[in-house]
Amino acid sequence: xxxxxxxxxxxxxxxxxxxxxxxxxxxxxxxxxxxxxxxxxxxxxxxxxxxxxxxxxxxxxxxxxxxxxxxxxxxxxxxxxxxxxxxxxxxxxxxxxxxxxxxxxxxxxxxxxx
Amino acid sequence: xxxxxxxxxxxxxxxxxxxxxxxxxxxxxxxxxxxxxxxxxxxxxxxxxxxxxxxxxxxxxxxxxxxxxxxxxxxxxxxxxxxxxxxxxxxxxxxxxxxxxxxxxxxxxxxxxxxxx
Numbered sequence: 001x002x003x004x005x006x007x008x009x010x011x012x013x014x015x016x017x018x019x020x021x022x023x024x025x026x027x028x029x030x031x032x033x034x035x036x037x038x039x040x041x042x043x044x045x046x047x048x049x050x051x052x053x054x055x056x057x058x059x060x061x062x063x064x065x066x067x068x069x070x071x072x073x074x075x076x077x078x079x080x081x082x083x084x085x086x087x088x089x090x091x092x093x094x095x096x097x098x099x100x101x102x103x104x105x106x107x108x109x110x111x112x113x114x
Numbered sequence: 115x116x117x118x119x120x121x122x123x124x125x126x127x128x129x130x131x132x133x134x135x136x137x138x139x140x141x142x143x144x145x146x147x148x149x150x151x152x153x154x155x156x157x158x159x160x161x162x163x164x165x166x167x168x169x170x171x172x173x174x175x176x177x178x179x180x181x182x183x184x185x186x187x188x189x190x191x192x193x194x195x196x197x198x199x200x201x202x203x204x205x206x207x208x209x210x211x212x213x214x215x216x217x218x219x220x221x222x223x224x225x226x227x228x229x230x231x
Contacts, residue, residue: 031217043205043221055217089157099211100147100166103219105159 002026004106006092012112018080021109024073025094033103034067034077035091043091049075050097082113116141118208120222127196128230134181135191135225137206143167146210148182148189153224154202162204165189196229203227 005024013019025032033048047057052069060067064083069075079086089110093103117140127133139148150162165173165182172180177197181190193200206222 033219042223045219048217050217091159093159097211097217099145099209100164102147102149102161102164102209104161108157110157 004092004094004104006090006106006109008109009107010110010112012114013082014114015083016081017113018078019082019086019111019113021077021090021092021111023075023077023092023106025075025092026104027073029094029096029104030072031095031097032069032075033093033095034075035093036088037091037108038088046077079111082111084113087111087113116143116208116210116218116220118206118220118222120204120206120225122225123223124226124228126228126230127193129196129198131196132192132194133196133227135193135204135206135227137189137191137222139187139189139206139208139220141187141208141210143210146208148180149207149209150178150180150189150191151205151207151221152200152202153205154199159205163191193227198229198231201227201229 007022031050034046036044046059047067049069067077089108091108093105095101095103119138146167148165152160152162163175177194179192203224205224208220210218
């Protein structure tokens, strides 16, 4: 079975550029989560969706961050304009919206903003 | 509010020995799930083990087992016969799904485990 697929695996870009991270959840999963991981702040939940609808975006750090889920099989996290402090590993995870169902993570995107 | 605490930032263990990673949590809920995830240097987040709060029996997966103490709100992970491949960051996570549909999946700050040859 295919797991959660994220792209790109690595992204290096210059400050001020727009960055788009992509995620394909596991087929059949109806919940999708975006996390950011840094040494300083650990694993932070940015936003999550249920049935393609954003449920909680209180973790999104600034208006420069936006996330969409146009359909059940695709989501994007966009940063515009990017800043060096956005450098981190960004994870996407998916799950069934049911008690006891674990989140399944993608391999993450390592983002470096120069 | 629910919190998850992992009080050991780093640990080490000799290969083939047993190590226990601690996790405590705070909740007023009666039904919830607890998980342990492993994140090796390759950075994948891998589910190790899951425990339902209503089950008194401790979950076991091969060399991994938990000691779930519901009254004490403690959920420790025991790794037996440690292997070099167990070197990773380990995260404890708490999950609940409220009646009104509120969803909580909270991770601890992690414990970095190093298995020594």
